[in-house]
Amino acid sequence: MPVKVLIVEDNPVARSFLARVVRESFSDELKISEAADLREARQAIGWTAHGGSAVPDDPYKLILLDLELPDGNGMELLTELIGYPATRIVTTLYSDDEHLFPTLQCGADGYLLKEDRFEVLVEELQKIVRGQPPLSPAIARRLLSHFRSDASPDDVASGGSAFVSSRAPSAGRSAPLDHERLTPRESEVLTYLSKGFTIKEIANLMGIKWFTVNDHIKSIYKKLNVSSRAEAAVLASKQGLV
Structure with a gap:
């Protein structure tokens, strides 16, 4: 499509x-x-x-x-x-x-x-x-x-x-991470992000459009209350998600 x-x-x-x-x-x-x-x-x-x-x-x-x-x-x-x-x-x-x-x-x-x-x-x-x-x-x-x-x-x-993500809250206001909010797809995207893959590489690995990966990342930032991949990776690591 x-x-x-x-x-x-x-x-x-x-x-x-x-x-x-x-x-x-x-x-x-x-x-x-x-x-x-x-x-x-x-x-x-x-x-x-x-x-x-x-x-x-x-x-x-x-x-x-x-x-x-x-x-x-x-x-x-x-x-x-x-x-x-x-x-x-x-x-x-x-x-x-x-x-x-x-x-x-x-x-x-x-x-x-x-x-x-x-x-x-x-x-x-x-x-x-x-x-x-x-x-x-x-x-x-x-x-x-x-x-x-x-x-x-x-x-x-x-x-x-x-x-x-212009609507993502700042790190200073981050709330405790609730990884159960993430869908399986979002968890997979977060894992790849934490390993340093680009959006296009993640799309190729998952067999989806890069725009879809971008949507997942925005959702991850919102759910984890972070505003960058570095913050998401650190929080995910602390919680044992990756």
């Missing part, structure tokens, strides 16, 4: 460009859909955050979303999609704090600047397969500067624990 991708962008030239970036980034069979505004995006997704539709059997696994759309701000859709099983990447021209940080707080899993070169965008988007958040170089530098007092440079440069 093809991996479903949705590009939400009002500029047709930019939509075409982003579609080429996506096709170049992944070897999976893809089914790319496009939406020019929030209304079309909501219709395509068929998801209502508050008391709405159930997640379909074949949801979108990757959504690229512009912030400025003819009928509203992309952050509205990001907020609505909390709980929807897709990796949500903002693609925008804005690199200022006023757009960056509210966007991440609304649930974005990455932040790419459309002005970056084609090769840069491909390289950043491919980071999803390695379990890292796609961040344009200028955005990564801004985050490093902003969080220098709260996180080590290694954390931010490698994707940082705070943004691998």
Whole structure:
């Protein structure tokens, strides 16, 4: 079954460009859909955050979303999609704090600047397969500067624990590990993560799509109340899970 991708962008030239970036980034069979505004995006997704539709059997696994759309701000859709099983990447021209940080707080899993070169965008988007958040170089530098007092440079440069899963609680608030919350599949993924395998390698070992592995990792982080693979591996080791 093809991996479903949705590009939400009002500029047709930019939509075409982003579609080429996506096709170049992944070897999976893809089914790319496009939406020019929030209304079309909501219709395509068929998801209502508050008391709405159930997640379909074949949801979108990757959504690229512009912030400025003819009928509203992309952050509205990001907020609505909390709980929807897709990796949500903002693609925008804005690199200022006023757009960056509210966007991440609304649930974005990455932040790419459309002005970056084609090769840069491909390289950043491919980071999803390695379990890292796609961040344009200028955005990564801004985050490093902003969080220098709260996180080590290694954390931010490698994707940082705070943004691998934008909804994951910080390690400082971690609760006791309850491994019984994990499904057998999640436990298997955690074992591979703890051994240092990449998302793509885990997908090959388990015979599943890497987007599915990414979904399992997000669920593991949420259930174990951690925000990076290192934290998950340490907690799992202490509990004798791996």
